[in-house]
Amino acid sequence: MKYLGYARLLVTSVVVILLDQWSKYLVRQLPLGDIWMPSGWDWLTPYARIVHWYNTGAAFGSFQGFGLVFTLLAFVVVGFIVVYFQKLAMDHWWMEVALGMQMGGAIGNVIDRITNEMKVTDFISIGSFAVFNIADSAITVGTVILVAGMLYLDKRAAKLTSTTEDPSAGKDNPGE
Numbered sequence: 001m002k003y004l005g006y007a008r009l010l011v012t013s014v015v016v017i018l019l020d021q022w023s024k025y026l027v028r029q030l031p032l033g034d035i036w037m038p039s040g041w042d043w044l045t046p047y048a049r050i051v052h053w054y055n056t057g058a059a060f061g062s063f064q065g066f067g068l069v070f071t072l073l074a075f076v077v078v079g080f081i082v083v084y085f086q087k088l089a090m091d092h093w094w095m096e097v098a099l100g101m102q103m104g105g106a107i108g109n110v111i112d113r114i115t116n117e118m119k120v121t122d123f124i125s126i127g128s129f130a131v132f133n134i135a136d137s138a139i140t141v142g143t144v145i146l147v148a149g150m151l152y153l154d155k156r157a158a159k160l161t162s163t164t165e166d167p168s169a170g171k172d173n174p175g176e
Helices: 001-029 065-088 093-115 134-164
Strands: 048-053 120-126
Touching: 001 065, 001 093, 048 134, 065 093, 065 134, 093 120, 093 134, 120 134
Parallel strands: none
Antiparallel strands: 048 120
């Protein structure tokens, strides 16, 4: 059963990495700063567009110029995921997928930094929000799934604990 969990982690990571790197390869065919939209979709440009952009910081354009720091941090995160994964209860497939998304996203951006002078290719531009990529999205969605799942498990555990406790525990029993 543990192997199935590792397979989900690995497959999810590899799928994220491949989609991320393939999409970045396609975007790099555009000159830096150019915007691309499918023919007839020009009306969407003020709201969402594909733009070739670079980022030397963290996800969504924060902390520009700290590429080396985020490269090292990504290795730490991947190491943490591998170690934490070994301790994970294997009855929650969504945790395996969430960690796989985070690991794949971290590796996808590290590949960019290592092969592209500490710069990450970004291309998804929505409104006035910072330009981002598939790896950033995978990290964010994986984190949301993980946090939401952990909150759900905590709430479920608290509910189970409260229903299994003896309601008369801690009260004086006049019948004794």
